[in-house]
Amino acid sequence: DAGVTQSPTHLIKTRGQQVTLRCSPISGHKSVSWYQQVLGQGPQFIFQYYEKEERGRGNFPDRFSARQFPNYSSELNVNALLLGDSALYLCASSLWTGRPYEQYFGPGTRLTVT
Amino acid sequence: AQTVTQSQPEMSVQEAETVTLSCTYDTSESDYYLFWYKQPPSRQMILVIRQEAYKQQNATENRFSVNFQKAAKSFSLKISDSQLGDAAMYFCAYTTGANNLFFGTGTRLTVIP
Numbered sequence: 581d582a583g584v585t586q587s588p589t590h591l592i593k594t595r596g597q598q599v600t601l602r603c604s605p606i607s608g609h610k611s612v613s614w615y616q617q618v619l620g621q622g623p624q625f626i627f628q629y630y631e632k633e634e635r636g637r638g639n640f641p642d643r644f645s646a647r648q649f650p651n652y653s654s655e656l657n658v659n660a661l662l663l664g665d666s667a668l669y670l671c672a673s674s675l676w677t678g679r680p681y682e683q684y685f686g687p688g689t690r691l692t693v694t
Numbered sequence: 695a696q697t698v699t700q701s702q703p704e705m706s707v708q709e710a711e712t713v714t715l716s717c718t719y720d721t722s723e724s725d726y727y728l729f730w731y732k733q734p735p736s737r738q739m740i741l742v743i744r745q746e747a748y749k750q751q752n753a754t755e756n757r758f759s760v761n762f763q764k765a766a767k768s769f770s771l772k773i774s775d776s777q778l779g780d781a782a783m784y785f786c787a788y789t790t791g792a793n794n795l796f797f798g799t800g801t802r803l804t805v806i807p
Contacts, residue, residue: 613794622698622785622797623739636794670739682729683795685739 582606584673584686592692593661601656601689605673611635612654613683614646615670623670629654630676658691666693698788700798707776708806714761715771715801717786726790728762728769733800734782742784745769773803781805 585604593599605612611630615623628636629648648654652673658665668690672683697720707713719728730742745753745762753760757777761770773780786798 615795620799622787622799623795625794625796628794638794668737672739682741682744684741685731688737 584671584684586669586671586686586689588689589687590690590692592694594694595661595663597661598657598659599661599691601658601669601671601691602653603656603671603673603686604653605671606684609673609675609684610652611674611676612648612652613672613674614654614656615672616640617668617670617688619667626656661693663693666691698786698796698798700786700801702801703799704802704804706804706806707773709776709778711776712772712774713776713803715773715784715786715803717769717771717798719767719769719786719788721767721788721790723790726788728760729787729789729795730758730760730769730771731785731787731797732780732782733785739785743771776805778805778807 584606587602613628614626616626617623625638626640627646632648643659646656668688670688671686674683699718702716726747728745732740732742743753743755743758743760745760752762757774759772781804783800783802785800787795789795
């Protein structure tokens with residue numbers, strides 16, 4: 581079975597632009613979470629989606645938004661990019677039973693804002 | 695607010711030796727879960743081991759084991775018989791039933807041949 585996949589692998593954008601990152605969960609997983617990992621730090625939680633509904637949101641500005649599709653894949657959108665948005669964006673999928681089962685991470689998308 | 699602290703930015707260990715990575719956390723919850731994740735240079739985050747707070751027995755996965763001290767809010771990872779492939783960033787993480795993970799800042803482990 582394929583693991584969590586993310587696209588693109590790398591991305592370079594200019595300040596003020598908008599970006600869309602994509603994630604496909606492991607087959608059978610209905611929950612997708614997004615994390616931001618700034619260089620030298622641990623990942624920080626951005627969003628969690630389950631059954632196309634937002635189930636959790638971290639402390640990020642409204643420039644960050646996400647959605648989940650009927651096939652459980654997900655997109656993360658970031659508007660009006662700032663230099664500080666440069667980071668590795670990780671997607672994780674899990675089974676949802678209301679208990680914190682293991683999250684399986686994708687390889688990430690490296691976003692560079694210049 | 696939940697916080698996870700890893701006080702060792704870097705650690706090194708000789709191949710075949712044992713190393714312990716430290717983690718402390720702060721929470722007012724009674725039901726929660728703790729994890730150790732490994733992130734090799736290839737970036738893919740991999741789960742190493744998990745511990746349920748309600749279980750008194752420390753979790754073990756092959757060469758990896760934890761020392762969970764609930765009263766002290768401490769959750770250390772012991773790697774026995776260290777191998778070159780163990781070299782990576784190790785992150786301690788915490789979650790409640792909300793399913794989102796809170797991570798520490800990580801410990802970079804170097805394995806010396």
